[in-house]
Amino acid sequence: MAVPEIRIGSVATKLPGPPVDNARLGTFFRASGVFEQWVEAFIGTRTRHLSMDLDSGEVRFSLADLAEEAARNAMKAAGVAPGDIDVVVMGTSMPDTLLPTTVNVVADRLGIDGVAGYQLQSGCTGAMQALDIAHQMLLTGRHRTALVIGGEMCAKHIDLDLDFGKLSPGEMVNTVLFGDGAGAAVLTVEPVPGAPVLHRVLVRCAGQGKAPGQVVEWFGMGDREEKRSALHEDFKAIEENVPLLSAEALKELLDGQGWRPSDVTWLLPPQLSARMTDRIVSHLGLLQAQEISCVKETGNTANALPFFQLERVLPRMRTGDRAVAVAVESSKWIKSGFVLEAV
Template sequence: MAASDIGVAAVATELPGPPIDNATLGRTLHAGATFETWVDTFIGTRTRHLAMDLATGEVRSSLADLAEAAGRKALTAAGVAPGDVDLVVMGTSMPDSLLPTTVNLVADRLGIDGVPTYQLQSGCTGAMQALDIAHQLMLTGRHRIALVLGGDVCAKHVDLGMRFDTLSPGELVNTVLFGDGAGALVLTADPAPGAARLRRVLVRFVGRGKAPGQTVEWFGMGDRHEQRSALHEDFKAIEENVPTLAGQALTELIGAEGWQPADLDYLLPPQLSVRMTDRIVKRLALPRAEEVSCVGETGNTANALPFFQLERILPRMEPGQRAAAVAVESSKWITAGLALEAV
């Protein structure tokens, strides 16, 4: 089976709760008088959706809840019954539990059974890694319909009792950057005429010898009382590395397809933050590609982000149009991307 035979039948997303603006977030977290100005200047995110009710601390949605909702919508939009799905792959950095895996909880809820399921733990490139695995397995001809899931819920790392006005910028930035959400995509080996084809998926580990740019701790019964930060972001390293890595990934991705920068109609850039995305897009300097970004409204939903971006372009793509998406993971430096073409 050729790569051109794998098509995107449908994509869907799910967000928890209403949008939370910076003023509301700052007041709830007692983050200080300069919080809103700092967010606008250095981050640019305007709103995000959180699975936790900030007024009560109640967690309203799990990752399985959001992924189930997105998966159900994607299957319905694709006209695919759960029994027709023969492969499920999920990417997440924050599963609901270590075991059972969230992908299997979602498959069970959707009525999918007796098929291979895989869950990949990764940061902002996890969704691309899940797509890569599904794409490669489908190219063997053994699978006809795959459900690819991605998402993150960061409620387990939010402590409303903390003094956020005492946190270092490297710790506080995680509270501002991230939002919760999930996405789902149906791949088919029998795409409809005019549907977007998944031409290529790129995943590269590029972190040999580099210090991690982000650390997310996982506490168990033995070390839960240790006084160490659960999250830390080396934003300076990210600012220095991500634009360059994004450019390298895009060059490799479209070069492998024989495309030129001017051939792209849509660019789905990394979505760490509004300010970072602006820098990346400016550096890439594509002559005619339309930028497709959502991070200003959703926050950085990590492994859900590509689905939100794809949801914005797939209904608009006309035959002959091309799109490229790029993601960069800073935890130990991974580049990823995908190339789409409507046929």
């Protein structure tokens, strides 16, 4: 049996609320002037979108809300109905609840039932892992259409009573790095005109012997009163490891396709922060490739980010164009990516 070509039939995204700039965010952490300068110097993010209303503290969107809208719009753009979906896969590091899984809630709202469904608990490579599972399942020939979702909703980690000046460096980063959002894509074996071929998805564990670069705690009935920090990031380790892992992922992706660096038309680099993205792109050295980045405007939306990048690049791809995406997770170090071609 011939191996089917897997195409990205459509992509859609959803951001909650208006953009929140650094000046506005700084007022809530009692560090307006210092805050803005610090963010510009070390992070580079200008705005992000939050599900929480900063004035009232009300959480106005759930992750399921954002994911449902993104998925519904992706399905509409692809011209598929709920009954056409064979597989649903979602990647997120911050689900609404541990149970029920957010992917099941979203599928229920969309009217999708009786199909294979998976939710992956993962950080910045969760979307790649979700794409990988959907891609592999479609390659078997037993399924024809998959809905892949990624998103984050960080309201659980926003504390408007924080005194920014009293935070450790590892905690400071997390107050500004992240934003909320969701994205979805329809993958299909159908020969959709103009839809690029997703040749391969790469996911590799790369953390043997390495300490975690990021830790996100969760609390239950027994330890909910503990005072340990819910979030901690070793930004120095991330600065050191992510460019190296990105280069390794890029080389493996190109070698796997028999492509040379000069063959790449579009580069979708990791989107940890604007400053880190600049450093990674410089390290990768694909000088001829056009960069597709959005983290300055969206903040780090982790598992939603590849969909925002895809949404930007797909309308611009022409026959013969080749795109490579790379993502790295620093929690226990995963390198990942995919290769895409307009044929």
